[in-house]
Amino acid sequence: MIESAKAFAPASVANVAVGFDILGHAVQSLGDCVTARRSPQPGVRIQSIAGVTTDLPLDAANNTAGRAVLALWELNRAEGGVELHIEKGIPMSSGLGGSAASAVAAVVAANELLACPADKLTLLRCAMLGEQAASGSMHLDNIAPSLFGGLVLTVGIDNPRIKQIPVPRSIRCVFVHPHLRVATSDARALLRKTVSLSDFVWQSANLAGFICGCYTNDLEMIRDSLFDVVIEPQRQQLIPGFTVARASALANGALGCSISGAGPTVFAWCDARHAQQVRSAMVEAFGQHGLPCDDWVTSIEAKGARLSVQAASKVRARE
C-alpha cells in the first residue's frame, strides 16, 4: 500500500485565442506539485502551501486541490484521510491555469493512494469540481490540457469528451507574464453577454481554420486563423501594453498572439526559429509600459500531469 505520492501538473494557456472555454494547451516550463500522504484521520487536509504563491485557503473545501481530492474521495467512498502538501510554481492570477494545475496534481497524486485508482475522465471531473471552488464556474480549458498535455479540445461539461489535437512540431509557444494581477472573475464579468452574428461567423472560421491548420501542419492556415475577434477586444483593456506587445510579436514573425486565459499572461505561437526574437520583442513592449515580466519559450508537447519519479517507480513496482 502506497503511503504517499507526488505529482506535477503543467501550467496551461486557455482559450488559445479562438476557443473560448473549450481549447487549451499545456506549457511545460512551469507547473504545480502536490504530495498526497495517507492519514489515519478521515477527510482531506491541506498541510502546507509553499512556492511562488502561498496566499491560498488552507481549508480543504475552499482550496482547489483540497476540493478536488474531496470529490475523488467521496466518489470512491475511500476510507481514511489525505494530507496535501502543495508547491506552487505558477503565479497567482497570472492566466496560466494555476488553480487547475493544483487541482490536477492533487487528484493525480491522491489517486495513487486508492485501492482502485480512478480513470482519467474521473480525475478530470474531480479536478473540475476543485477548480470550481476557485473560479466559481465550471470549465475545462485549463484542467484538460494540464491533465492530458498538448493542445486539448473539450466538448461538453456533464459528460465531457476530450480530443488532443496534434500541434505542428516546429511550433513554439512564447509566453510572457507581466507583473500585474487579473482576477478571472473580473475578466469574466466584463464580457458582453452576446456576440454579433458576423463576429460569431468570423470567429467560427478562425476556430475551424486553426484546428484544420493543426491537423494538416499548415502554418499559413494557422497564421490566418489564430486571432480572436470576440473576447480579446473586450479584455485587452485589463493589460497595459498588450496591443503593443501583440503588434511586436506579429512583426517579429509570430503566427498569432493573444491573452492566455483571463490574462495578464500573453502568449504567442511561432515557428521555432522566431521564438527568441518574439520573446524579446514582447518583453520590451511591456517594459516600455513599466511592466517587468517573466517569460518562457516552450514546445507544446502532449505530456500532461505525471507522478514524480519516486512515486512513479513505486507504481510500476506495484503493477
Place this chain on the structure above:
Amino acid sequence: MIESAKAFAPASVANVAVGFDILGHAVQSLGDCVTARRSPQPGVRIQSIAGVTTDLPLDAANNTAGRAVLALWELNRAEGGVELHIEKGIPMSSGLGGSAASAVAAVVAANELLACPADKLTLLRCAMLGEQAASGSMHLDNIAPSLFGGLVLTVGIDNPRIKQIPVPRSIRCVFVHPHLRVATSDARALLRKTVSLSDFVWQSANLAGFICGCYTNDLEMIRDSLFDVVIEPQRQQLIPGFTVARASALANGALGCSISGAGPTVFAWCDARHAQQVRSAMVEAFGQHGLPCDDWVTSIEAKGARLSVQAASKVRARE
C-alpha cells in the same frame, strides 16, 4: 482551340449544422450542367435554360452562371464571347446550392475556352461573384464544396483559404427535399443579429468537435457534436415537419440531422448501415405533414465540379 466545353457541378449541403457560412459538403446525386460555347459576338449570353428549373433570368448580368462567366472574362480580358446552355438538375430554392452549382459549372466549362485557363481559386472567386447575383451576399459555403468536392471549410472572403476535411468513409448523407420553397433571403432575414455568449461557446464546441471527429474518424465525437444551437432553432419554423423528421432520423441511428443551407432540404449524416432506415423515417415524417419529398443517399466523396467526358478528353489531348 476548343469550341465548347460542358461541366457538371454537384449540389451541396451548406452550414452542415455547425459551420454557418463556412462549412459545406458536396452531394453527388444531383447537380447542374453548363455548356459554354465560343461565340464571335463579344460578351456573355444565356442561350438556354432547361431541366427542373427554368424560371431564371436570361439576362447574363442577373444570372448566376452568366455573372460568374462575365467575371472570369473580365479578369482574363478574354476576347470574343460565350454562349451558355444551362441544364438545371437542382430544384429552385431547395437549399441544395443550386445557384452556386450553376455558377461553378459555368466557370469550369468557360475556363476551357480560355487561352490561359485560370486556377481553381480564381474560379472560386468568379463563381462567388456569380452567386452574389442570386443571394445578394458573398459566401462560399456552397461554391467551395461544389467546386472542390467533399467537406470543405472556407476561411475568409477577400482572400479565401480552402480546406478539404476528410470524412470517415462509412458516413452517408441522407437528404430529403420536401416540396416547398424557402427563399435564402427570407431565411437570412429572420436571423437575429446576435448570438448569446453561452450559445456561442456551445456552438464553437460543436464545430470543433465535429472537425476533430472527422479528422480522427471518431463517429461518436461526430454524434456528440453535429447539432446546431444557433441557426436551426430560428429557421425550423420555415419547414413544417422538420422537428419530427429530425427526431425520426436520430431515433433511427442518424449521427446528426439539420437544415441544408437555408432549407427546406433536410440532411442527416449516418453510418452506411443506417442510411435506408433514416431515409424512410424522414420521408414518412414529412408525409405525415402532407409534404411529398424527393430523397437521396450519397457518400461524401471529395469529387467536385468536372468536365463532361467529351470535353475532358479534348483537354487531355490538348495538354
